[in-house]
Amino acid sequence: MLKLAGPPAAEAVYEELRALLNRLPYTPHLRVVRLGEDPASVAYVRLKDRQARRLGLSSQVDVFPASTPQEDLLAHIARLNQDPEVDGILVQSPLPPQVDFNTVLEAIDPKKDVDGLTPLNAGRIWMGLEALESCTPAGVVRLLKHYGIPLAGKNAVIVGRSNLVGKPLAALLLRENATVTLAHSRTQNLAEVCRRAEVLVAAVGRPGLITPEMVRPGAVVVDVGINRVGQDERGRDILVGDVDPRVAEVASALSPVPGGVGPMTVAMLLYNTVKAALWRRGERAG
């Protein structure tokens, strides 16, 4: 079985970006906004900031209290939209209850939307137009391409229909000429639907949801899920995906958790930051 490891595929993205950055007379600037101290968000934001700096981008994290009113966050986003120094804006989710994530997304300048989640970018992806693409779905496609997994004409089943992962991934796999099925919590006979998949992507957030019986022998399986199932003796979170580890005995390829899609998500965020910087200046990523 082929392990679809994220780090080598992410490194290939960084290689490309370093070559591009060497030629630029400016340093793209990423601004990440975080509200509150949700431990997972703190960890993700730190990782994104650290990776951005390691790549040679300029990066700043703006931290606000969890009690920040929505208007204050929107005012901050408006300032970042206007700021010519800022190339990419990312507001880390989940947000506290007084702030509506969709309202926040609609406030972000689509040209600086490095998470690829604003309605304009989401729509452009579906229309097959050039866009800042949602990072996790773009990372999944990039991971599959890195390992030479053919997609054209294949039956691809995505479990999970969120705006963050499932829906944009359906658009991207369609663009790769896969025949796409989007399954979700109301899907009947999920096992049967999954067994049709030559490429099966799990993006739900339920450990062990995908069992070997749901996987067609030889299928390629991508596990997007990240579930915290406890802590090890050093107090670090133990993370598992949505795919039962026994699926490795049936699948021809499987992405691990951690170390699969996660690193690709960060790599695609930084790819989008460079792309956004080029775009604003009327240049292309090539």
Ligand code: NAD
């Ligand atoms: P979400 O909660 O917004 O969406 C979950 C989806 O799963 C929904 O569409 C729902 O219909 C579907 N679902 C729920 N129960 C189901 C069931 N029993 N059978 C079939 N479908 C079911 O979650 P999300 O934001 O899309 O994230 C999904 C998972 O991916 C989470 O574990 C999240 O942590 C992870 N994630 C990972 C990365 C990464 O970089 N690796 C990035 C984003 C999200």
